[in-house]
Amino acid sequence: MMYALADCNNFYATCERVFQPRLERRPVIVLSNNDGCVVARSQEAKDLGIRMGQPVFQCRDLIKQHGVVVRSSNYALYEDMSRRVVATILECIPDVEIYSIDEVFCDLAPMMGRDPEQLCRMTRARVLQWTGVPVSIGIGPTKTLAKVANRIAKKNPEHESVYRMPEDTSECHRVLSSVAIDDVWGIGHRWGRRFRQMGVETALDLVRLPPRQVRARFNIIAMHTALELAGIPCNDFDPTPAHRRTLVRSRSFGKMVEDQDVLSQAIASHATRAAEKLRLEGGVAGRLMVFIQTNRFREDLPQRSVSGSCELLPATSTTPVILSEALQIGRKLWKPGFAYKKAGVMLSELAFGEVQGGLFAERDEARDSRLMQIMDQINARMGSGSLHPAASGLKRRDWAMRQDHRSPRYTTRWSELPRTV
DNA sequence: TCTGGGGTCCTAGGACCC
């Protein structure tokens, strides 16, 4: 077994830079939806001490003081760049599993005729040349060890962005003794704290714990992590992308919402977008859930966080069906006297491909399907949201998200192509 | 003033049934 993990450096910040080279060497941060938190930082921004996930209002001073470049997130751009990076890696290594928008695992076992480190360095160079995105690559006998190696590749410049875990056990243990327990993939800060209380400070300490004990005090996932650190693979490599199990569309509101109609508009909009996305993927949902929440940070205000769900029978992706059910649930959840901050819709019990129809179908499904096709085509051509149900609001949406610093969608909108004059 | 969104999996406990 031999895996590589290729991970794009500071991915979102890097994407912003690829199209605006004048941002080179300047601190750049990318914000979450609603421009709320920092979700990506260039190296310069990290060096300033801006933390991952930090609310942006907490680093206003730093931003001003150091001329930090601020961008709203531009997922259309990042997703497209991600596709290009993966396509380039595939030219070099045919067996890959896409793990996230900026990471892929590669199975190197079928390529053992070649030196793994050389292969990864060549891959890295090609990705940089073809896409402008620098990646770091870690190599190891399990996914968890490849993750460890990736961290080392990224943090120690002398490895020039590619690092392979030592095959010799005692050498490997020496490396693991330098990895803090909560820097291990799969150990978050809560488990990290619990491990420390048990005297487990490093990845090596975890390897030395009896696996049964890890299983008993934590769970089977933690045990797998411990075994993988010891070189025993527990996480499968699966190159075929699995179908999703749930699909969520939700947003915090730019302003708090106290009006039932406005809340309903938001729910309608999320339901519409969720159904659209599901159709795009060729699925149907058997269950629908709607949730609404107040602002959990406002401890001075009354709090409320509720959800309701219903079965969709037969399973469907038809907007009017999902929409009317969602609105009905939303009306039941509504209670006046609260300032709502977020609403969302979740579709679950998804099925893809051929689906059994209902025995006593009440709707004309062929007609629904034609209608949805036409709607999707119009929105694809005219821009998403051009055609949308009246329930999601006709006027300016005062609950809409803030996005004050979005860069152009250079690669996915003709009108926003970069110009070279 | 201002605090993201979208996923996965596991486990404990309750409901229900025999």
Added chain:
DNA sequence: TCTGGGGTCCTAGGACCC
């Protein structure tokens, strides 16, 4: 007076990830 135990299914909550 005295009220089992095991299996299954479902859900909520908690942990993790990017």
